[in-house]
Amino acid sequence: SYVLTQPPSVSVAPGQTARISCGGNNIGSKSVHWYHQKPGQAPVLVVYDDSDRPSGIPERFSGSNSGNTATLTISRVEAGDEADYYCQVWDRSSDHVVFGGGTKLTVL
């Protein structure tokens, strides 16, 4: 089955740029979606189809996808961005949705 690999944690100072990676075999050929989840809350979609933003998501959130790595970039990080972030793809070989293991973003 298809595996998505995310770093367990990323730390960044306020105002800096956070980059969260999502690795997978030829992930560049897939559409990648990103969610954040704050403690005790449901996940929220922040980027879909590699780089599109749902309405209401700040432009500070952007995504890219190429080769074996997709990346969620959060510019001008704020304390409120602290959350767990998950990437997601569709695995055509199994007809399953696959989530990455999640990355905890800590704002220092």
Added chain:
Amino acid sequence: EVQLVESGGGLVQPGRSLRLSCVVSGFTFDDYAMHWVRQAPGKGLEWVSGISWNSHSIGHADSVKGRFTISRDNAKNSLYLQMNSLRAEDTAFYYCAKDINGDYVDDAFDIWGQGTMVIVSS
């Protein structure tokens, strides 16, 4: 206002059954695919099941195939998850989630419910 409200969770013994429901409002339910996603305590997200807008396409994760069944009633704006032969490892928070499109293939989930907790224990 778009809302997804799950219900039906609780404490259940191993081997028993439980049926989760998700009632939606604020959008045209039968235009969209729907999914169930679960999260074990302290763990990440795991897709459980998905169903297309017309119920013609359905998928289940290998971990629940043969035990869980997803279904929907478009007339009642409701999504269901019938869970049979429950195991301790099925203990998790169960979320229903709205797909961006009508089929359940290759899409993001743009709206999530608040979830319902299922605890499988003797």
